[in-house]
Amino acid sequence: MLFHSWQFAAFGITVYLVYLLLCRTRFALHWLLAASLFFYGWVNPAFVLLLLYVVVVNFGAGLMIERSPRRKLWLAGAIVATLAPLGMYKYSAFATGSLNVVLARLGWRAAVKVPSLLLPAGLSFFTFGAVGYAIDCYRRTVKPERSIVRLATFIAFFPKLLAGPIERASHFLGQLSPRPKRPTGADLADGLSLFVVGLFKKVAIADYLSLYVDKVYSYPAGFDGLTLAAATFAFAWEIYFDFSGYTDMARGVARALGFDIALNFNNPYLATGLGDFWNRWHISLSSWFKDYFYIPLGGNRKGKLNTYRNMLVTMVVSGLWHGAAWTFVIWGFLHAIGRFITREMERTRFYRDRVPTLAKQFWVFGFVTFAWIFFRASTFSDALLIVKRIFSAGVADPRLPIAMLGLCLIIWGYQFWYESRARRVLEWAPVKVGATAYMMVHLILFAGGASQPFVYLQF
Amino acid sequence: MTPEESLHSSNSIRLSWREWGWAALAAVSALYLVPAILPAAGVRMSRPDYRLPTELSSDYWMFQRWARYSRGHHRAVVLGDSVVWGQYAASDGTLTHCLNSLLGAPVFANLGVDGLHPAAMAGMVRHYGGALHGLPVIVHLNPLWMMSDEQDLRKRGEARFNHPKLVAQFLDRPGPYHPSLGEAGEAVLERYVPFLRWREHIKIAYYGGMPLQEWSLDNPYTLLPDDGGPDALSSDDSGSPPVDWVQRGIRPQDAPWVAPADSYQWRCFTAVIDLLRSRGNRVFVLVGPFNTHALTEASRHRYRAVLAAMAEWLERERIPYYAPEALPSELYADASHPLAEGYRKLAEQLLESPSFLTWMGAWAPDLRAAKDTQEPSR
Numbered sequence: 001m002l003f004h005s006w007q008f009a010a011f012g013i014t015v016y017l018v019y020l021l022l023c024r025t026r027f028a029l030h031w032l033l034a035a036s037l038f039f040y041g042w043v044n045p046a047f048v049l050l051l052l053y054v055v056v057v058n059f060g061a062g063l064m065i066e067r068s069p070r071r072k073l074w075l076a077g078a079i080v081a082t083l084a085p086l087g088m089y090k091y092s093a094f095a096t097g098s099l100n101v102v103l104a105r106l107g108w109r110a111a112v113k114v115p116s117l118l119l120p121a122g123l124s125f126f127t128f129g130a131v132g133y134a135i136d137c138y139r140r141t142v143k144p145e146r147s148i149v150r151l152a153t154f155i156a157f158f159p160k161l162l163a164g165p166i167e168r169a170s171h172f173l174g175q176l177s178p179r180p181k182r183p184t185g186a187d188l189a190d191g192l193s194l195f196v197v198g199l200f201k202k203v204a205i206a207d208y209l210s211l212y213v214d215k216v217y218s219y220p221a222g223f224d225g226l227t228l229a230a231a232t233f234a235f236a237w238e239i240y241f242d243f244s245g246y247t248d249m250a251r252g253v254a255r256a257l258g259f260d261i262a263l264n265f266n267n268p269y270l271a272t273g274l275g276d277f278w279n280r281w282h283i284s285l286s287s288w289f290k291d292y293f294y295i296p297l298g299g300n301r302k303g304k305l306n307t308y309r310n311m312l313v314t315m316v317v318s319g320l321w322h323g324a325a326w327t328f329v330i331w332g333f334l335h336a337i338g339r340f341i342t343r344e345m346e347r348t349r350f351y352r353d354r355v356p357t358l359a360k361q362f363w364v365f366g367f368v369t370f371a372w373i374f375f376r377a378s379t380f381s382d383a384l385l386i387v388k389r390i391f392s393a394g395v396a397d398p399r400l401p402i403a404m405l406g407l408c409l410i411i412w413g414y415q416f417w418y419e420s421r422a423r424r425v426l427e428w429a430p431v432k433v434g435a436t437a438y439m440m441v442h443l444i445l446f447a448g449g450a451s452q453p454f455v456y457l458q459f
Numbered sequence: 460m461t462p463e464e465s466l467h468s469s470n471s472i473r474l475s476w477r478e479w480g481w482a483a484l485a486a487v488s489a490l491y492l493v494p495a496i497l498p499a500a501g502v503r504m505s506r507p508d509y510r511l512p513t514e515l516s517s518d519y520w521m522f523q524r525w526a527r528y529s530r531g532h533h534r535a536v537v538l539g540d541s542v543v544w545g546q547y548a549a550s551d552g553t554l555t556h557c558l559n560s561l562l563g564a565p566v567f568a569n570l571g572v573d574g575l576h577p578a579a580m581a582g583m584v585r586h587y588g589g590a591l592h593g594l595p596v597i598v599h600l601n602p603l604w605m606m607s608d609e610q611d612l613r614k615r616g617e618a619r620f621n622h623p624k625l626v627a628q629f630l631d632r633p634g635p636y637h638p639s640l641g642e643a644g645e646a647v648l649e650r651y652v653p654f655l656r657w658r659e660h661i662k663i664a665y666y667g668g669m670p671l672q673e674w675s676l677d678n679p680y681t682l683l684p685d686d687g688g689p690d691a692l693s694s695d696d697s698g699s700p701p702v703d704w705v706q707r708g709i710r711p712q713d714a715p716w717v718a719p720a721d722s723y724q725w726r727c728f729t730a731v732i733d734l735l736r737s738r739g740n741r742v743f744v745l746v747g748p749f750n751t752h753a754l755t756e757a758s759r760h761r762y763r764a765v766l767a768a769m770a771e772w773l774e775r776e777r778i779p780y781y782a783p784e785a786l787p788s789e790l791y792a793d794a795s796h797p798l799a800e801g802y803r804k805l806a807e808q809l810l811e812s813p814s815f816l817t818w819m820g821a822w823a824p825d826l827r828a829a830k831d832t833q834e835p836s837r
Contacts, residue, residue, distance in 0.1 A: 006641040185476060193473045208672045215676065401675035403682055432472050437485035444490065445658055446671060 001042045003195075003249040004203055011039065012253060015158075016183075019257060023182045029153050032180075032257075039158040040122070047120040050085055055152040057081045058130045062137040062144035062151070071138060078134040086127045089119045094324030122162035124321060128288055130155050133169040135292050142169045150176050157261075159253040163246050165262040165284035175259050183258030191256025193436070198248025200439040203447055205407055206242035209234045212404060213376070220382050225389040230398035232386070235376050236369040237408045240269065243282070267415045269368070272360040273342035274335060277368060289318050312336040322375070327383055331374040338367050494520075494657035504528045507565060508550040512692035516573040517622065517668075519587045519649075520660035521689055527590040529568035534823060536568045536591060538580065538731075539599030539745075543571030545802065547702075547792035550695045552799030557806030562826055567597070574621030576604045577728035578612060578633055582625030584731050586650040592738040595822045598731060602749045603795040604724040605765060606714040612636070613723050624649065633723060664689045701798050703789050704753055711753050712794070716761040719768040732778060743818045744773055746782035748805065750791040779818040783808055 001008050015035045022031045041048040061078030065071045096112045103111065133154070136142035145151040154172050175181075216223050216231035223231070244265035254261045262284045271277035278286040294314040300307040312333070319332020342364070345351040351360075373390075377383035418426055425431060474482060504525060515521045529536050537543050537555050545553030555569040570591075575583060577600070584591070608614040612626075612633035619635075626633050628643040638646070649655040665684050666674040678684070719725040735742050746769060751759050766782060773780045783805070785791075790801030797805060809815050810830060820827035 006639070006644050010640070189476050189479055190473060192479065197472055211672055211676055399676075399679040401679040403671075403675050429478055432474055433478050433482045433485060436472055436474060436479075436482040437489065440482065440486040441489045441493075444486075444654065 001039055003246065003253070004199055007042070011035075016256060020183070023180060023258070026179070028180055029147075029149050029176060032158075033149055033153045033156060036153065036156040036158040036161060040156065040161055043121070044118075050120055050123070051126065051156055052152070053085070054082055054127060054130050055148065055155050058134050058155070059145065059148045059151050061134050063146075065134070065137045066144045075134055075138040079131055082127050082130050082134070085120075086123055089117050089123060091320075091324045092117065098326075125164045125166055126155050126161060128166050128285075128321075129160075129169075132166070132288060132292055136169050142173065145169075145173060157254070157259070159250040159257075159259075160261050163243070163250070164282075165247060165250070165264040166288050167261055167284070171262065172259070181258050183256060187258050188256045191252040191254070194248045194252030194255055196252075196436060196439055196443075198245040198250075198252060200443060201241040201245030201248065203245075204439070204442050205411070206238050206245055208407070208446075209238035209241070209404060212400060213238050217376055217378070217382075220377070220386050220389070223389075224394055224396040224398075225392065226395045227398040227400075228386045229390045230400040232369055232373055232376070232390070234400065234404065234408070236269070236365070236372050237411075239372065239375075240265070241411075267419060269365050269412065270361055270415055270419055271364045271368075272357055273346055273364060274338040274367070275343060275346075277364055278335075278339075285318070285321070289314050293317065308336075308340055311339055315339065326380050327374045327377055330380070330383070331371055334371040334374065338371070490652065490654035494653055505532070508553065508556045508559075508569070508695075510544055510550055510553065510555075510569040510571060512689070513544075513573050513698070514668075514692050515663060515689060516575075517624075518660050518663040518689075519583070519625075520653075520656040521664065522570075522572060522583065523587040523590065523656070525568075526570065526588055529570065530590045530594060532565070533568035534566045535595035535597065536570045537597040537599065538575075538584070538588075539571045539597075540575040540580075540601050541571060541573045542601050542796055543569060543599045544573055545569070545571065545799075546573070546796045547699045548797075548799040548802055552802060554802045554806055557803045558809065561806055561810055563829070564826075566823070566826065571599075572622075575625075576601075576610075576612070576621060577724040577731060578627075579622035579625040581727045581730045581734070582622070582627070582650075584734055586625075589738075591735075591740065593740060595741040595743070595818075596735055597743045597745055598728075598735070599745045600728055600747070600769070601795050602747055602762065602765065605717045605719070605722050606712075606794075608715075608717060609635075611717045611722050611724050613717065613721070660689075664692070699792070702792065703798065704750065704791050704793050705788070707793065709753060709793060711755050712758060713755040714758045714762070716758065716765050718765060719772065725769070729772065732776070741818065741822050742778055743815065744778055744780035745809070746770075746780060747795070748783045748785050748797075750788070750794050751785040752788040752791065753794045779814045781809060781812045781815055783812075 001011060015031075019028065019031055019035075022028050037048050037051070040051055058078055061074050061081075064074040065078075068074055092115045096114045100111045100114070133142065133145075133151070137144045145154070150173065153176055154167070154169060157167070157172070160167055213231050213235045216227055217235070220228060247264040251261050251263075264283050266280040266283065268277055268281035271280050294310055297310040297313060298306055299310060315336035316329055316332040319328040319330070319335070322328045322331070370387075373386050374380075374383045377386060414426070417423065509525075511518070511521060511525055526536070537558075543554060545556075550556065550569075553569055553571075555567040558567050559565050572583065580598075604610050609618060612618075612620060612635060615634045617635060617637070620633065623636055623638070624646040626636060628638060628646050645655075649659065662668060662670060671682075675682070717725075732742055732744065746766065749762065751762060754762060770780070770782055786797055786801045786804055790797050790804060792798050816827060816830065819830075
């Protein structure tokens with residue numbers, strides 16, 4: 001069920017109204033959980049069992065980690081048991097496919113059968129949320145939850161279920177205990193504000209950009225370097241608007257119900273370094289990797305070489321989290337290299353003090369955009385072809401619609417303005433009202449085509 | 460970052476309820492003002508024998524506009540599908556042209572719309588035909604829509620048909636129509652929000668029926684089409700060659716026909732009549748004339764039974780009607796569309812028909828009198 005669908009409108013309004021009636025009763029959590037399970041089971045009810053499996057595993061593990069002397073063993077068991085379905089659904093085909101390639105290179109004829117499994121939506125997101133909970137219980141930063149309904153509501157909470165943000169138990173469970181607060185009128189107004197901005201990002205911009213990007217990336221061999229560069233530029237904005245639009249809508253729905261869920265994007269294309277970029281892009285995932293993967297690996301504690309090794313491993317695994325393909329591995333690898341470079345550059349006084357912020361922002365944007373080629377290309381050979389053409393092939397009219405380019409530049413300008421001292425102008429009531437009215441009219445004027453699914457739902 | 464700070468980060472716009480009220484007011488005002496302020500199309504409507512260009516058949520904003528214009532400039536209208544529109548005739552060869560020509564004045568407006576089967580006509584009249592209230596209306600019934608279960612839209616399953624946005628969206632839907640909740644919701648909203656109709660009009664009339672976003676991929680360096688719009692579309696020529704059905708290679712069909720008692724389209728047609736009468740329209744029904752030459756003997760027999768049942772209902776309801784025998788075979792382009800000469804003959808027959816003359820005399824005694832004075836001079 002997509003946020004920008006009629007089904008969700010009917011579902012959301014029903015959930016909200018019933019929740020208003022129940023939020024002061026002991027059935028509030030039951031209602032939220034039932035709604036979340038219904039939401040998850042909308043496409044394939046069987047996947048609800050998988051969700052419940054993750055809940056049960058982590059509920060039991062949380063209690064055992066608290067009580068048992070073999071805490072580490074219970075944690076390891078919980079992590080393995082939680083990540084096992086992710087491995088099976090998401091990586092088994094990639095692993096067996098890669099194994100077959102290696103076997104073929106070795107002259108081995110017998111091929112391992114590549115499984116064909118449909119990836120349950122949101123699996124990567126809710127399993128990471130659940131693993132985070134188990135680790136927090138182990139670290140004693142979170143008290144193991146005694147109510148399975150409450151823990152299930154945390155893991156399955158529908159606004160964030162399919163594509164995050166990946167919530168922390170320490171942040172969210174408290175909002176459910178002992179009972180959720182009653183949503184106020186201000187919560188609803190804030191939620192609507194977030195939702196409309198997210199809807200605009202998704203429907204008006206991301207879906208529009210995808211028309212051009214899909215056309216070019218579906219057959220890159222048919223296009224020249226400038227067109228491929230233009231499509232890559234368009235994809236950089238498409239994925240930002242698509243995912244941050246989803247997040248805004250998710251946060252809006254949660255806010256309307258009286259909940260706060262994590263900020264996931266903070267003008268990432270204004271970042272001045274790759275480290276800064278990852279503090280602004282998919283914040284809930286990058287902070288998850290930092291806290292539960294990079295730091296346990298050793299973080300930056302054991303010298304430069306180990307720091308960079310840890311960064312490299314973290315970024316490559318983060319790439320693999322996005323998709324089971326070598327293109328994602330390369331994408332993660334490139335980001336690791338980018339982080340090394342910017343980290344070293346930031347240590348020099350010249351870069352810190354003399355290079356204009358705008359130049360740093362453009363370089364980071366350029367690097368991130370280049371890396372998106374590997375993220376978006378269907379195959380590794382397509383990605384290489386695109387890179388080769390961009391840097392060597394001739395120039396032809398890219399036929400990038402001016403309306404598309406204009407929208408990107410306006411939003412980019414808006415973000416620069418938002419982070420400048422003149423931000424107050426954007427917070428002036430007539431500007432906010434005018435912008436919101438414009439977005440509503442734009443949505444009504446241009447909506448009506450087929451809804452595009454969110455890019456990150458495939459992860 | 461506190462939750463309160465994070466709420467407003469990353470280009471979110473936070474509005475209070477009061478500001479939401481202003482934003483909603485501004486948006487709603489824009490929705491109503493934009494279609495009213497932007498340059499209106501429809502210059503061609505003042506031309507003699509105007510009919511909606513076929514490209515605008517699904518442009519219900521334009522139909523509404525044409526209905527309003529017709530109310531101010533014509534004394535009566537003719538409603539129907541492409542038979543009324545004149546599929547195989549130039550605009551000066553249609554039924555309305557022939558009637559007007561014989562009457563010596565532009566009395567009738569051609570409100571024929573390509574593919575407007577009775578179920579769609581019911582929606583068209585109900586939602587976009589309000590301007591026609593009180594006007595004399597000739598409603599044409601093309602029996603083609605009852606030839607088979609498929610044409611009648613009785614049959615379940617998937618099938619494409621014309622004007623799905625005009626048919627019932629939730630209750631009493633045509634058999635092959637299974638819209639998603641979103642499609643049905645949008646179709647219903649379009650009926651009540653003029654801006655949405657205007658949006659479709661812009662899309663159809665200026666952007667070749669494509670959403671602007673898709674259109675811009677083919678026309679990347681402009682937002683507005685250089686030419687186009689409803690006034691650039693001509694309806695003078697139908698584009699279909701005026702060749703008779705035998706020359707086209709059409710062979711007689713053994714159509715099964717659906718009895719009116721079982722027919723979905725007939726039920727919708729009677730709903731159109733009821734609606735028009737409830738709006739004070741003086742209704743005259745023209746049935747066919749269907750090309751019975753293009754039917755097998757058995758099918759022709761079944762058709763006559765259908766026709767008799769229709770006539771029985773029309774008589775019972777005291778609705779004036781005319782159900783002529785088929786025109787000569789060579790005057791048909793296919794199973795239901797006459798050629799220009801066929802329209803001329805039909806118009807002549809109609810003006811000879813006592814039921815038509817009585818009906819016309821009730822709202823235009825001057826025309827009736829003029830017609831009567833023409834008779835002796837013949």
